[in-house]
Amino acid sequence: MNGASVAEVDRPGVRWHALSRSLRGGLKGAEYTWALAFVVPYLAVFVTFVAYPVVYGLWMGSEPSLYRELFTDPIYERTVVNTILYLALGVNVKMFLALLLSGFFMRPGWWTKVMLLIFVLPWAVPQISTFISIHWMLNGEWGFLNNALYQLFHIEGPYWLNDRWTALGAVIVSHIWKWTPFWTLILLAGRMAIPLEIRDSARVDGATGVRGFVHITFPLLANLYLICTLLSTIFLLGDFNAVYFVSGGGPANSTHVLATLGIRDAFDIAQPRLGVAAVMSALPLVIPLVIVLMRKLRTTEVQL
Amino acid sequence: MAHLTRRSLLRGSAAIGATQVLGFPHVAKAAATTATIWFAQGFVQDEDVALRKAVTDYEKASGNKIELSIIPFAPERQKIISAITSGVVPDMVDSNPGEILQLYGWQDKWVDVSDVVDSQKGQFSETALQAAQAYNSVIKKREFYGVPLRAAVVPCHIWRSLVEKAGLKVEDIPKTWDAYFDFFKKVQDNLRKQGERKVYGLGFQVTALGVDPYNLFMAFLVAYGGRDIVTKDGKLHLDDPKVKQAAIKAVAYIGGAYKDGYVPPSAINWNDADDNNAFHAKLMVMDVDGTLSTEVAVKEKHPEWYYKEIVTHGVPGYPNDNAGKPLPSIVGYTNGLIPKGAKNVTVAKEFLKYFIQPKVIGEFVELGLGRWLPVMPSLAKSPFWQNPKDPHLKGYVQQGLLGPTIPDYYVFNPAMAEVRNQQVWSLAMIDVAKEGVKPEAAVEKAFKRMEEMFAKYPIA
Numbered sequence: 001m002n003g004a005s006v007a008e009v010d011r012p013g014v015r016w017h018a019l020s021r022s023l024r025g026g027l028k029g030a031e032y033t034w035a036l037a038f039v040v041p042y043l044a045v046f047v048t049f050v051a052y053p054v055v056y057g058l059w060m061g062s063e064p065s066l067y068r069e070l071f072t073d074p075i076y077e078r079t080v081v082n083t084i085l086y087l088a089l090g091v092n093v094k095m096f097l098a099l100l101l102s103g104f105f106m107r108p109g110w111w112t113k114v115m116l117l118i119f120v121l122p123w124a125v126p127q128i129s130t131f132i133s134i135h136w137m138l139n140g141e142w143g144f145l146n147n148a149l150y151q152l153f154h155i156e157g158p159y160w161l162n163d164r165w166t167a168l169g170a171v172i173v174s175h176i177w178k179w180t181p182f183w184t185l186i187l188l189a190g191r192m193a194i195p196l197e198i199r200d201s202a203r204v205d206g207a208t209g210v211r212g213f214v215h216i217t218f219p220l221l222a223n224l225y226l227i228c229t230l231l232s233t234i235f236l237l238g239d240f241n242a243v244y245f246v247s248g249g250g251p252a253n254s255t256h257v258l259a260t261l262g263i264r265d266a267f268d269i270a271q272p273r274l275g276v277a278a279v280m281s282a283l284p285l286v287i288p289l290v291i292v293l294m295r296k297l298r299t300t301e302v303q304l
Numbered sequence: 305m306a307h308l309t310r311r312s313l314l315r316g317s318a319a320i321g322a323t324q325v326l327g328f329p330h331v332a333k334a335a336a337t338t339a340t341i342w343f344a345q346g347f348v349q350d351e352d353v354a355l356r357k358a359v360t361d362y363e364k365a366s367g368n369k370i371e372l373s374i375i376p377f378a379p380e381r382q383k384i385i386s387a388i389t390s391g392v393v394p395d396m397v398d399s400n401p402g403e404i405l406q407l408y409g410w411q412d413k414w415v416d417v418s419d420v421v422d423s424q425k426g427q428f429s430e431t432a433l434q435a436a437q438a439y440n441s442v443i444k445k446r447e448f449y450g451v452p453l454r455a456a457v458v459p460c461h462i463w464r465s466l467v468e469k470a471g472l473k474v475e476d477i478p479k480t481w482d483a484y485f486d487f488f489k490k491v492q493d494n495l496r497k498q499g500e501r502k503v504y505g506l507g508f509q510v511t512a513l514g515v516d517p518y519n520l521f522m523a524f525l526v527a528y529g530g531r532d533i534v535t536k537d538g539k540l541h542l543d544d545p546k547v548k549q550a551a552i553k554a555v556a557y558i559g560g561a562y563k564d565g566y567v568p569p570s571a572i573n574w575n576d577a578d579d580n581n582a583f584h585a586k587l588m589v590m591d592v593d594g595t596l597s598t599e600v601a602v603k604e605k606h607p608e609w610y611y612k613e614i615v616t617h618g619v620p621g622y623p624n625d626n627a628g629k630p631l632p633s634i635v636g637y638t639n640g641l642i643p644k645g646a647k648n649v650t651v652a653k654e655f656l657k658y659f660i661q662p663k664v665i666g667e668f669v670e671l672g673l674g675r676w677l678p679v680m681p682s683l684a685k686s687p688f689w690q691n692p693k694d695p696h697l698k699g700y701v702q703q704g705l706l707g708p709t710i711p712d713y714y715v716f717n718p719a720m721a722e723v724r725n726q727q728v729w730s731l732a733m734i735d736v737a738k739e740g741v742k743p744e745a746a747v748e749k750a751f752k753r754m755e756e757m758f759a760k761y762p763i764a
Contacts, residue, residue, distance in 0.1 A: 060389075072756070073726075139578075140570040141502050142585050161573040162738075250573040252512045252734040253727065267382045269725045270407050272389045 066277035102187035123181035131245035164254035167247040339395035339651035354671035393643035395652040403721035409438025414449035415642040432679040435711035450639025454676040457704030460617040470494035484623035507591030512730040514576035521729040524554035538717035538763035556743035559736025618699030632708040719761040
């Protein structure tokens with residue numbers, strides 16, 4: 001207690017000094033001023049661009065009547081089902097493909113590098129124009145796909161965007177096509193970070209091929225894979241482009257997800273609060289995901 | 305050279321900050337004669353050029369400054385809604401979408417612009433004046449919150465070449481409603497006999513996207529006698545047997561045409577532009593679509609289509625009702641609006657007064673190649689609209705400005721904007737077209753939803 005008596009510590013002035021010292025993190029005078037000068041801009045940016053929008057959003061969607069209105073919307077329930085399907089299939093199929101493909105691209109040889117370059121293209125090109133192209137490509141009458149089917153095999157292709165399930169399938173496939181390259185690159189980087197010695201010693205012990213993948217590669221990649229999956233789920237929950245530009249939420253509003261429903265309510269129906277409420281209704285899913293993600297990121301296990 | 309110390313750096317930063325703060329009144333003073341205006345980007349570049357010219361001319365004449373932002377249609381719509389929601393608003397916007405005048409008028413979000421409208425009141429069409437008003441639920445009154453700038457109506461667009469290929473003539477198209485549309489079914493049947501695999505008679509937008517399906521349905525509803533579904537006092541009349549019968553017939557005709565294969569199957573998921581694309585691809589013989597965008601879009605690239613192949617049925621041409629009586633056309637308007645909270649209402653009003661002078665607004669509309677209609681009947685007499693060499697403009701302006709017109713129903717009650725935007729009628733049409741639901745049941749479901757929506761907008 002640096003020689004201060006209990007009575008001294010209890011005095012308000014002393015308590016304030018102790019609190020002030022604690023808040024200053026032990027910094028004094030000019031050091032403290034400099035620390036403030038560096039921290040304040042960051043705090044200002046954080047408050048303006050992170051805290052304020054989040055709090056504003058929470059405030060906008062805070063009225064219970066909004067949720068009553070949202071739940072009476074005939075398309076809300078279907079939208080929730082679509083969102084779950086979109087997440088479950090879109091994320092898992094994409095991540096699994098990315099895991100397999102990252103193994104393929106680990107193969108040596110110049111042609112693998114050329115393939116990788118071509119493979120990355122869907123991710124590199126602007127997404128809006130590609131999704132619009134897919135929308136046109138899937139048009140039942142004059143779209144490329146059905147015309148190709150007819151020209152090559154004399155098959156009348158289905159009207160892909162006229163049915164809820166084929167339209168939703170088209171959205172999910174478009175998303176997988178667009179984003180698999182990105183996650184493949186991430187997992188490829190993860191695989192490349194596995195020390196060569198581990199793989200070599202496993203090979204000496206007979207862990208090659210599938211056994212090597214099951215016993216060595218996947219356990220080492222598991223944490224990265226899980227984090228990527230969680231991140232992708234959070235990204236996809238807010239994804240608007242694939243649904244909006246491929247199916248437009250149709251036919252008959254049957255392929256909306258929460259993100260597109262939110263935009264529809266906010267801007268087409270001109271009820272921004274209802275739009276925010278639609279997106280906020282995904283919070284019960286988002287919050288646990290973020291918590292799990294944070295915990296995983298803090299894990300200290302020796303994993304990639 | 306002086307050493308840069310920590311203290312001098314902090315002092316310097318403080319001085320720069322102080323300069324910014326002290327300099328602010330100068331900016332504020334400049335803002336006293338500066339107005340910020342947002343306007344939707346034109347369909348053709350000439351529209352934007354015309355707007356910029358009007359703004360420059362106004363600036364020269366007044367000495368005021370206009371900060372004009374020309375923004376693509378969809379982003380502008382989002383920007384306006386975001387601005388009104390946040391309260392950080394420009395000084396003037398165009399009504400994009402049209403119904404925001406009434407939706408936000410209901411919430412008392414616009415500045416009263418009666419004085420601006422009064423400056424040219426005698427010039428505006430009666431329908432334009434009706435559509436410039438909105439019911440304010442706070443003061444419980446209808447007021448002028450909009451200044452009419454331009455208009456659009458829904459004509460029919462027809463491929464003459466396809467009609468003739470089917471062995472028929474455009475001149476033989478019947479004049480009454482059902483017979484008119486049945487004619488195109490016959491065109492399709494004839495074309496199919498000739499081996500045309502994918503040409504459809506009717507370009508009905510049986511979709512739940514955009515505003516086209518609502519416009520289509522409302523045209524049918526009015527034609528079948530359901531005109532009083534919402535009256536001028538904002539009241540909903542779903543209990544009127546005439547309205548109910550008209551709604552059932554409209555849903556049955558449109559849904560039935562789809563079910564019978566006379567509408568392109570992909571129409572069930574068209575967006576606003578898809579019917580134009582499909583029409584230009586000659587996927588269908590006719591399209592019922594708002595504005596002259598179908599024609600204007602091909603004028604430069606395919607002048608032969610514009611001048612010879614595509615026929616616009618405005619007036620004459622647009623069908624009468626089944627009893628042979630002429631029908632009023634539903635007209636949508638773009639209005640100039642001043643949001644409450646705007647910093648420079650005076651300049652915004654001055655600019656609007658300048659902009660709606662017949663010469664200025666007339667030139668603005670004409671430079672858009674006639675996609676939009678003027679809102680003043682006197683402007684329809686100009687050589688541009690009466691050009692005998694142009695096959696589309698005269699009938700279009702006759703239909704939307706000089707002929708019998710009514711405003712869109714959301715003008716009377718903003719609940720109708722919700723009916724439109726939540727695609728209540730589209731879902732009824734799709735239920736009949738695709739799900740095999742009976743028209744009566746589909747209309748019953750739509751009426752129930754409408755009642756829920758109207759309950760939110762009670763007008764005393």
